[in-house]
Amino acid sequence: MALSKSSNTYGRTAWEDAEFPILCPTCLGDNPYVRMMKEKYGSECKVCVRPFTTFRWCPGARMRFKKTEICQTCAKLKNVCQTCLLDLEYGLPTQVRDQALNIKDNIAKSDVNKEYYIQNAEKQLSATDSGLPGTSGTAGGKMQSDMLVKLARTTPYYKRNLPHICSFWVKGECKRGEECPYRHEKPTDPDDPLADQNIKDRYYGTNDPVAEKLLRRAATLPRLDPPEDKSITTLYVGNIGEKMLEKDLRDHFYQYGEIRSITIVSRQQCAFVTYSNRAAAELAGEGTFNKLVIQNRRLVIRWGKSQAKQGAGTTAEGAHYEAVPGLPKALPHPSELESSYYNSGAANADYSSQQFGPYGAIPNADASGASYNYGFSNFAPVGIHYPSQDPTRLGATSKTKPT
Ligand SMILES: [Zn+2]
Ligand SMILES: [Zn+2]
Ligand SMILES: [Zn+2]
Known part of the structure; x- marks a missing residue:
């Protein structure tokens, strides 16, 4: 399957290996030597109800054990993780992905048709090992969506693998103390995408509360308005980290127009990209705000400040200081x-x-x-x-x- 060339590497898991589950990086955890416990036909797939080979593993120290919930065929059909059912490339619910990419799957949902459909799909998958029959290859293809890029995860979210909250502790009744394998914390994590969700709804992308929340957020994503001062042609680029080179920035910013200069302020981990003209700067602002990811870092894009305004604060010449009533007068020179x-x-x-x-x-x-x-x-x-x-x-x- 061809992954898009975006710099987002969230979902680049080798999942062709049948000896290994199809997992997103978050569910897999950060331990490269994770020990998988495999059980042949250990459970029924929660979507197609057929038995499948299950995997169980611990995704890291002090994390809870995870297991695969749906079979590999179902996971491949939707390009999702076998455990969390989030899209493998973007780490987003299928409902969000499919709406953003305008994917209409033809996956049968009734039992009889489903059986037939899945069998066909499996044949196709094993024959080509590429493309998703259900989604016509669109999910992993070249299609890009502004919204997806803005909402997508760029790095694994390991917090999601923490133990569940101890329901006894919440009621003040847990007597296990330190030994308790569950989390002794107030339940304040409404972002947990697995909280009380119907796994089928999640798979088919219907009535998914997390998806709805994300889509609402997408509708109100902040915008970057160009400043009124037309002389400003500089964009501030924040969160560049320590290893970002001028070339890395130039490779992304050159496409919007001629760059006059790029200044990296390594101490503040930010940079200033100045364009030769305003139109290019506006294009760049629009094209990068909230969606530029370089080296797995989502960069912060703001407009530079007006030169006139910056100068006013630092020079006494020409600046007028109003006397503040009630305060002592300024000291004489x-x-x-x-x-x-x-x-x-x-x-x-x-x-x-x-x-x-x-x-x-x-x-x-x-x-x-x-x-x-x-x-x-x-x-x-x-x-x-x-x-x-x-x-x-x-x-x-x-x-x-x-x-
Ligand atoms: Zn299945
Ligand atoms: Zn997952
Ligand atoms: Zn407890």
Whole structure:
């Protein structure tokens, strides 16, 4: 079966091997040496009710044992995991996948037809070992859907394999304490896709509450609106990790138009992609927002900030600071103090560095400000804002006291 060339590698499990179950990476777990317990015809398939070879395994430390629920034929027909019944490529419920790709399967649901259909399907599967008779190969083919890409899992979700919550503990009645194999936690995980679901509904993609929730979420996915300032042609790219190279980004972003520059800020694990023109930047924003996955990382896409706005905060020149009522006035610039205060001859050099040293960066006060009457010549406390500014306060040397 041809998997699409997207960088999403969630479902790339080798499932041709009949000695091994068809599993999604989440159900398989993170242990590469997982021990499979195989039981020939160990159970009935929950969809077609025929006996099939079951597998049981532990998907990782402190995880619960999992087992296959449906037969391999049924799994192949829908391209789903034998255990969680989620799509193998996207990790999504079949209802979401089929709606997004507009797949209409012709899998028979009545018992008689189903038997016949499954037998035919099995013949086809063994003859070609490719394509899904039920879905005409569309699920794994080249078809792409914006919505699927946005909703798809990019990495396994191992939390789903945790033990179930201890129902006794929830009622305050579990006496097993540490030994209890179940989870002692409040049941706050409504995202558990297996919570109370009819496995057939899930398989056929009907009345699947998780699917409905995902589809609702898809309808309200946030959008990235281009900023009004048309001079902005830069996109911020976040969550790039440590190993992302400029080339990796360029390979994805070049398709939207000419790139002027790509700057990687490794310390913040982000990058800035600047286009030569606005149209290209808008295309790129639309094409990547919420769906660009590189190296299994879903990148965060935002618009860059306006140059004018960025500048305003850092330079005092041209910026206007409104006086906030009720607060002390801004401290005067040291140069002003030198002319009014030090020229009075009443001060010593120590005083200046103690008082105004830390305020070296204060913006230049409005030159016309008649309010900055500090009156330091006679030490009248007219312009004193803070006790520490008062030369007459405790600790000041006696020679600076007014006479
Ligand atoms: Zn089956
Ligand atoms: Zn699974
Ligand atoms: Zn318990």
